[in-house]
Amino acid sequence: MAQNKGLGKVIAAGLAAVLCLGLLSACSGSKDGNASGSKSNKLVIYSPNSEGIMNNIIPAFEEETGIKVEVISAGAGEIIKRLLSEANNPYCDINFGGINYAIYKQNPELFERYVSPNDKNLAPEFQNTTGFYTNYTINGSCLLVNKNLAANIKIEGYADLLNPALKGKIATSDPANSSSAFAQLTNILLAMGGYENAGAWDYMEKLVKQWDGKVLSGSSAVYKGVADGEYTVGLTYEDPCATLVANGAPVEIVFPKEGAVFLPSGAAIIKGSKNLENAQKFIDFLISEKAQSIFGEKLTNRPILASVPSKNLEPIGNIYTIVEDIPYIADHKNELTDRYKKLFASLQ
Known part of the structure; x- marks a missing residue:
């Protein structure tokens, strides 16, 4: 990696x-x-x-x-x-x-x-x-955390999203229809072992179960849902989240400790x-x-x-980043999306 x-x-x-x-x-x-x-x-x-x-x-x-x-x-x-x-x-x-x-x-x-x-x-x-x-x-992929709802729940990276206390409280959208959601999918796979790594896809299966069938209509619904207190944490991207922080929303940006991809x-x-x-x-x-x-x-x-x-x-030098494989993603975008869709459907 x-x-x-x-x-x-x-x-x-x-x-x-x-x-x-x-x-x-x-x-x-x-x-x-x-x-x-x-x-x-x-x-x-x-x-x-x-x-x-x-x-x-x-x-x-x-x-x-x-x-x-x-x-x-x-x-x-x-x-x-x-x-x-x-x-x-x-x-x-x-x-x-x-x-x-x-x-x-x-x-x-x-x-x-x-x-x-x-x-x-x-x-x-x-x-x-x-x-x-x-x-x-x-722009970097990140997690957006509602500070009021998270309370004592530790959310520092992707591994923390498997906490049973977060089941049904994670906001996400569909990688097939949202560029930021697809960026999160590839970021997660890369950070958790690799695009084809069995362990990374095993993590994705566990994470999808944590969503409890809830997939939002688009990227904006994710960060708005967290800011409005409907969800504890969202899989999203830096720009709108930083705006929410600047405007005083009760949220904080967390770049996953496993590594964030900037696109x-x-x-x-x-x-x-x-x-x-x-x-x-x-x-x-x-x-x-x-x-x-x-x-x-x-x-x-x-x-x-x-x-x-x-x-x-935040200065990008302060953030732990990982590098996307551009040629691989270009050649396998449909394959990755289809694999996710089949995984999601199988768990419903």
Whole structure:
């Protein structure tokens, strides 16, 4: 099992999701303009990202460029399904969040080739080597603990989740439909012995029994359920949890002592985008110093631009991290998801 205690070697395979619907509006035109020949002033974005990201990054982009953005928010899995159904006539221009190497490799026909001139400013391990998707932040899998409900229950890592006192009190979502839940699945397997390790899957069987049949609708339901006192602990990711902590919720973030995986979040232009030039401008903006400073100063996201620090998060050097096997996950994502689904079904 590869291990790492710093950012330099952390690489990724996955990603975080929020379920809320945006307003739809008509969008028409050619790749570089509308039917009348004038340049488009529109951009349509599908995103699983948190409200904090969308409420800060989108207005800043609109102010910077004068482009009007329409946002449609949904879970990462639902977005991919929608993109597949719209492949012959895409409504969306950008998939902002939930994109990683595995998603790209499984659905290469969905995305448009583009490498931002700003990409060269990123650390080599985070650069756009596929030519199609751009990484813009990094995020770690974590446990979110309700301090009031946990009381004297020790929760320091995955092994502690098998405590009988936590049965039915662990919030999680479906790895087949949530990028953050899939990231937790691979993090757990890696931390507990390896993706194919019998002991790791034995642990997963015991953990699924602890869920007591409860699987929530999406990533946001997990951390909200813990913050609202419906669950004692949740399998989730750092960004929204850090926001809850900052806002005074009775919760704390626990990075599992067995090791946490940090994953970059990516964005990609959709093949056949009707507002291609605007989509390219959005990718450029995401990894500009201005946008990265918003992540670092105003939000609970770790900037991917090394020169921009995060003012709101635990230094990554203080966290015990483990490194995901990117090629393995890309080649075996469906296999891992199917194995989990069969395991879950067999225990119901």
